[in-house]
Amino acid sequence: MAVLEFIKTYSPLFLPAIWITIQITVLSILLGIVIGLVTALAKLTRVKLLNRIADLYITVIRGTPLIVQLSFIYFALPGIGIELSAFVAGSIGLGIHNGAYIAEIFRGGIQSISTGQTEAARSLGMTQSQTMRRIILPQALRRVIPPLGNQFIIALKDSSLAGLITVNEIYMTSRRLGASTYQQMEFYMLAGAFYLILVTLFSVVVQKIEKTLETSKRQSSEIL
Amino acid sequence: MSQPIVKLKNLNKWFGDLHVLRDISLEVDPSEVVVFIGASGSGKSTLLRCINFLEEAQKGEIWINGKEINPYRENLNKVRKKIGMVFQHFNLFPHMTVMQNVIEGPVQVTGTPRKTAREEGMELLEQVGLEDKADEYPEMLSGGQKQRVAIARALAMKPELMLFDEPTSALDPELVGEVLNVMKDLAKKGMTMAVVTHEMGFAREVAERVFYMDEGKIIETGTPGAIFDSPQHPRTKQFLSQIL
Ligand SMILES: Nc1ncnc2c1ncn2[C@@H]1O[C@H](COP(=O)(O)OP(=O)(O)O)[C@@H](O)[C@H]1O
Ligand SMILES: [Mg+2]
Numbered sequence: 045m046a047v048l049e050f051i052k053t054y055s056p057l058f059l060p061a062i063w064i065t066i067q068i069t070v071l072s073i074l075l076g077i078v079i080g081l082v083t084a085l086a087k088l089t090r091v092k093l094l095n096r097i098a099d100l101y102i103t104v105i106r107g108t109p110l111i112v113q114l115s116f117i118y119f120a121l122p123g124i125g126i127e128l129s130a131f132v133a134g135s136i137g138l139g140i141h142n143g144a145y146i147a148e149i150f151r152g153g154i155q156s157i158s159t160g161q162t163e164a165a166r167s168l169g170m171t172q173s174q175t176m177r178r179i180i181l182p183q184a185l186r187r188v189i190p191p192l193g194n195q196f197i198i199a200l201k202d203s204s205l206a207g208l209i210t211v212n213e214i215y216m217t218s219r220r221l222g223a224s225t226y227q228q229m230e231f232y233m234l235a236g237a238f239y240l241i242l243v244t245l246f247s248v249v250v251q252k253i254e255k256t257l258e259t260s261k262r263q264s265s266e267i268l
Numbered sequence: 269m270s271q272p273i274v275k276l277k278n279l280n281k282w283f284g285d286l287h288v289l290r291d292i293s294l295e296v297d298p299s300e301v302v303v304f305i306g307a308s309g310s311g312k313s314t315l316l317r318c319i320n321f322l323e324e325a326q327k328g329e330i331w332i333n334g335k336e337i338n339p340y341r342e343n344l345n346k347v348r349k350k351i352g353m354v355f356q357h358f359n360l361f362p363h364m365t366v367m368q369n370v371i372e373g374p375v376q377v378t379g380t381p382r383k384t385a386r387e388e389g390m391e392l393l394e395q396v397g398l399e400d401k402a403d404e405y406p407e408m409l410s411g412g413q414k415q416r417v418a419i420a421r422a423l424a425m426k427p428e429l430m431l432f433d434e435p436t437s438a439l440d441p442e443l444v445g446e447v448l449n450v451m452k453d454l455a456k457k458g459m460t461m462a463v464v465t466h467e468m469g470f471a472r473e474v475a476e477r478v479f480y481m482d483e484g485k486i487i488e489t490g491t492p493g494a495i496f497d498s499p500q501h502p503r504t505k506q507f508l509s510q511i512l
Contacts, residue, residue: 163322164359164418168373168425169349178376182363 050230054221061217062238068135068213069200075139076199077192080146085176087151098147105144111205113137118209134206134213142199149191153184186257193250197243204239214238271334272297273429273460274319279328281314281484288314289325290484296429299458303471303492306481307507312464315481316431319462320351333428349377352422356434358414360406366393366417367402373425385424392420396450412443416450423454430454432463466511468496480504 086098105113118133128136157180165175207216218235222228272295281289288311296302304312317323319330321337321344330337337347361369370389374380380388393399396416406414415435422430432451436444448470455461455474465471471478471492478495480488480503488501499505 158359160355160357160359161361164353164355164361164421166322166345167320167348167351167353168421169345169377170373171345174376178372179361183361186363 050227051234054231054234057221058214058217058234058238061212061214062242064131064211065200065203065213065238065242068131068138068203068206068211069196071135072138072142072203073196073199075135076142076146076195079140079143080150083143083147084150084154087147088154102144102147105141110138110141110202111208113141114205114209130206130210134203134209134211137209138199138203138206141202142195145195145198146192149188149195150184152191153188154180156187157183189250189254189257193247193254196246196250200242200246201239270298272331273300273333274462275329275331276319277329277331279315279318279325279330281311281318281323281325281327288484289318292328292484292486294479294486294489296460296462298428298460300477301455301459301461301463301475303475303478304462304464304481305466305471305478305495305507310481311484312481313433316353316433316462316464319429319431320348320353322353345377349373349425350428352425352427352430354415354418354422354430354432354435356438358406358411358418358438360414360418360421362406365403365405366398366409369406369417370421370424373421377425389420389424392423393417395423395453396420397446410443411439412446415439415447419447419450419454429460429462432461432465434464434466436465436467468492472496480507482507 083098083101086094087102089095114134114137117137118128118130121128121133161179161183162175165179166172170178203213204215207213207219210216212220214235218231219228222231225231274294274296276292276294279289279292280287292315294302304315306312314323318325321330321339324339332347332351337344361372364372367386367389370392371380371382371385374385374388375382390399390402393402396419398413398416398420401409401413401417406417409417419430419435435451436447439447444467448467451461451463452470452474461474463470463475475492477489478492479486480495480499480501482503488495488499488504495504496508499508
């Protein structure tokens with residue numbers, strides 16, 4: 045059959061692109077988690093300046109299109125001497141982008157832990173940072189796994205925009221091959237199928253993590 | 269000569285425009301048990317929370333163990349670790365087992381080796397009758413058991429003073445007794461305690477003094493017998509007639 049033949053012929057050409065999509069997604073989520081945590085804490089301290097900086101960052105990132113952010117980093121920054129490869133620019137850009145959303149996820153998670161927990165910890169003589177690290181974050185972490193997993197999937201799909209700054213990920217590859225073979229429709233469908241498969245795999249991984257956290261509370265309180 | 273463990277002098281606290289504590293002055297001596305009663309909103313919780321600096325009083329003096337505490341100059345974590353607090357809603361750490369709850373303070377704050385902390389923790393759990401629950405998570409416990417764990421957790425820091433804020437008012441009636449028994453036990457061992465409670469039986473049995481609070485003021489003080497049997501102030505009389 046023609047469809048099977050098509051898939052069989054062209055799928056191997058996507059393997060490097062799939063690998064790049066996975067890498068850029070994972071890197072941008074890891075970077076996003078670090079930025080998100082720092083930003084969430086900055087938003088929650090009593091230091092006004094930090095609150096403002098965090099607010100500004102979140103407002104700018106959530107208020108502008110991702111493609112503008114990526115283009116800015118890849119096409120505009122070289123103008124002031126910062127030249128990054130497309131892959132690095134894409135990972136950093138997506139990381140900064142995800143960070144703003146993850147910051148709000150973390151802030152929500154932290155704020156959902158009752159103040160009684162903080163009071164109990166402080167009344168034992170624990171410092172603010174001990175309280176955060178030992179009492180609040182381990183509980184908040186468990187609550188943010190579902191929205192974080194959701195953000196992971198959004199990040200995976202958003203990584204396609206890195207194609208527009210010349211990263212050879214799945215979407216870009218489908219466009220390139222489609223243009224050169226005049227089979228654009230087939231290639232877009234193939235790209236879509238790869239995204240669908242990756243999203244499904246990521247969802248399964250996220251669910252596994254949720255389950256593990258639920259059944260081994262003990263371990264997660266010992267990590268931090 | 270022994271110092272009072274707590275001395276408050278003209279303590280005043282506002283929440284915005286709301287004047288919640290008005291010129292509170294009192295002393296609690298070592299091994300003394302004092303009980304605070306008063307209507308909801310009269311400032312009892314706020315008073316306890318000012319003593320361990322969970323709330324900051326704007327005016328007046330707080331002396332702990334003969335030393336005036338200036339919240340801006342003092343390391344409040346050091347002050348707090350010697351003052352245990354037990355809350356109405358327990359506030360156990362749900363992601364930790366009973367034993368982990370109990371040793372968290374000693375291990376993290378005092379730097380006690382885990383092994384020592386566990387041994388001492390086990391003794392405390394025996395003291396509150398929960399040695400068989402050491403490896404359970406709080407969600408598996410009844411309210412009375414949770415509160416006894418909370419007491420053990422506070423005691424693990426070897427406090428010089430224990431604050432109790434309505435420790436039995438969130439409990440089903442049949443579970444109140446087990447918590448009060450642990451508290452009575454503690455009082456008999458010589459612990460200094462400041463307790464907000466309307467449990468008259470408890471107050472009569474172990475309290476030296478009862479303070480009646482009304483709109484942020486202490487308007488009557490006396491032995492439990494004096495306050496409960498022959499209150500002088502009309503507001504005290506009215507309050508007691510309502511809760512009896
Ligand atoms: N964090 C707060 N912010 C504003 N008002 C508060 C706060 N905590 C308590 N209050 C108010 O202070 C008063 C005393 O409260 P509280 O000390 O809890 O009384 P009690 O424990 O005797 O019921 C009440 O009017 C209460 O609404
Ligand atoms: Mg209260």
